[in-house]
Amino acid sequence: MDKHSLISISDLNKEEILALLKRAQEFEKNPNQRILAGKVVASLFFEPSTRTRLSFETAVNRLGGRVIGFSDPKSSSQAKGESLKDTIMMVSNYADLIVMRHYLDGAARYANEIASVPIINAGDGSNQHPTQTMLDLYTIYQTQGTLENLTITMVGDLKYGRTVHSLLEAMHHFKPRFKFVACDELRMPEQYKQYCTEWGIEYEETREFSPEIINQTDILYMTRVQRERFSDLMEYERVKNIYTLTASMLTGCKPNMRVLHPLPRVTEIAQDVDDTPQAYYFEQALNGLYARQALICRALDL
Amino acid sequence: MVNKEKKELAVAALQNGTVIDHIPTQSLFKVVDLLGLKDLTDVSVTIGNNLDSNRMVKKGIIKVADLFFPEETLNRIAVIAPNVVVNIIRDFEVVEKLHVALPDELIDIVKCNNPKCITNNEPMRTHFHVIDREHTTLRCHYCERPVFQHDITLK
Numbered sequence: 001m002d003k004h005s006l007i008s009i010s011d012l013n014k015e016e017i018l019a020l021l022k023r024a025q026e027f028e029k030n031p032n033q034r035i036l037a038g039k040v041v042a043s044l045f046f047e048p049s050t051r052t053r054l055s056f057e058t059a060v061n062r063l064g065g066r067v068i069g070f071s072d073p074k075s076s077s078q079a080k081g082e083s084l085k086d087t088i089m090m091v092s093n094y095a096d097l098i099v100m101r102h103y104l105d106g107a108a109r110y111a112n113e114i115a116s117v118p119i120i121n122a123g124d125g126s127n128q129h130p131t132q133t134m135l136d137l138y139t140i141y142q143t144q145g146t147l148e149n150l151t152i153t154m155v156g157d158l159k160y161g162r163t164v165h166s167l168l169e170a171m172h173h174f175k176p177r178f179k180f181v182a183c184d185e186l187r188m189p190e191q192y193k194q195y196c197t198e199w200g201i202e203y204e205e206t207r208e209f210s211p212e213i214i215n216q217t218d219i220l221y222m223t224r225v226q227r228e229r230f231s232d233l234m235e236y237e238r239v240k241n242i243y244t245l246t247a248s249m250l251t252g253c254k255p256n257m258r259v260l261h262p263l264p265r266v267t268e269i270a271q272d273v274d275d276t277p278q279a280y281y282f283e284q285a286l287n288g289l290y291a292r293q294a295l296i297c298r299a300l301d302l
Numbered sequence: 303m304v305n306k307e308k309k310e311l312a313v314a315a316l317q318n319g320t321v322i323d324h325i326p327t328q329s330l331f332k333v334v335d336l337l338g339l340k341d342l343t344d345v346s347v348t349i350g351n352n353l354d355s356n357r358m359v360k361k362g363i364i365k366v367a368d369l370f371f372p373e374e375t376l377n378r379i380a381v382i383a384p385n386v387v388v389n390i391i392r393d394f395e396v397v398e399k400l401h402v403a404l405p406d407e408l409i410d411i412v413k414c415n416n417p418k419c420i421t422n423n424e425p426m427r428t429h430f431h432v433i434d435r436e437h438t439t440l441r442c443h444y445c446e447r448p449v450f451q452h453d454i455t456l457k
């Protein structure tokens with residue numbers, strides 16, 4: 001791929017991931033660099049996502065580039081029935097890079113076939129969200145000093161959570177050990193467990209969110225358990241509380257252990273965790289800026 | 303063996319053309335669709351189904367007179383019926399027997415079963431990768447969802 005688009009985290013090999021982490025580190029030291037002066041980046045949000053959009057647009061602005069685009073799909077030409085193809089063709093004429101979020105699975109891969117400029121996928125339906133994965137990787141690297149040989153515990157919605165699936169795939173380069181903590185309804189799908197087996201990755205599956213598990217963990221990756229995933233609301237009420245992390249559960253954890261969460265959180269991390277040295281989800285969100293700056297520069301070969 | 307074959311194929315003796323044999327009965331009409339046989343107006347097409355077979359309980363067979371399909375077209379049949387045998391007939395004789403081979407990539411042949419896939423929402427071609435040849439498991443190039451053999455629907 002000479003355009004350096006980023007559609008799926010699996011488009012990146014180990015060397016590319018490591019190079020991006022180094023680049024993100026430079027941006028962390030100095031986020032204001034006029035690398036994008038004279039460049040126009042299109043930010044096309046066919047589905048609203050304020051958090052992701054602000055992170056991308058801040059990244060472009062801090063690099064001295066300009067942003068065009070739309071954040072409200074109702075005002076976009078798609079609302080008037082224009083095909084994705086036509087929108088992408090038009091915007092390709094104006095911008096040097098397209099950052100896009102779309103409600104349909106595979107939209108970014110298709111846009112990349114049409115566009116003459118690189119595409120960065122800022123989320124396509126329930127499929128991929130590779131920049132979230134890059135910021136997760138960067139956060140793990142930043143807090144642990146390495147990505148190699150870590151024990152990563154994933155908690156909550158492991159069935160529908162695309163962030164845990166992409167993180168799992170991206171980590172296969174780095175010899176991780178996984179612990180999957182979820183209720184029966186939200187267990188890690190078979191295909192990802194098979195993926196672990198294929199790559200010789202050790203994993204353990206459990207329903208118990210116990211101190212024993214937490215105490216062996218380097219990265220505790222919490223996810224949101226959404227009510228709409230449950231057919232039985234009683235079950236939801238029960239599960240919601242079982243998979244809530246509280247400060248008292250962290251008393252015996254490893255000193256290097258950090259708690260991550262893709263945000264927004266609801267009840268899965270109690271407020272008292274925020275004051276512990278293990279809480280790292282707000283820093284994680286900020287890392288999105290540096291990771292996206294690195295990805296934008298890669299996309300434009302800068 | 304050769305005699306028996308001649309007898310079998312002689313249901314409507316073909317001077318020149320293509321006989322697609324050993325089609326599973328449930329796949330017969332899918333093969334008809336795949337090859338676009340409904341749109342053929344000037345060649346004779348014979349379709350037989352639920353015929354007795356040694357190799358399987360019942361089978362389907364398709365005979366198309368005076369038409370020879372490109373290998374690429376025939377290989378598409380492998381998506382739904384990997385074990386068919388294609389007989390090329392010239393002057394009433396089977397001059398060639400072909401086994402179809404599943405291509406690595408399937409362009410605009412299979413429909414994606416994910417309603418939220420871009421391919422079901424834009425006027426565009428579908429694209430699947432064959433990820434498991436033995437079990438005919440495909441993966442959508444766009445939404446990345448797997449499609450298992452029993453769920454395959456043609457476009």
Ligand SMILES: [Zn+2]
Nearest residue numbers: 414419442445
């Ligand atoms: Zn699809």
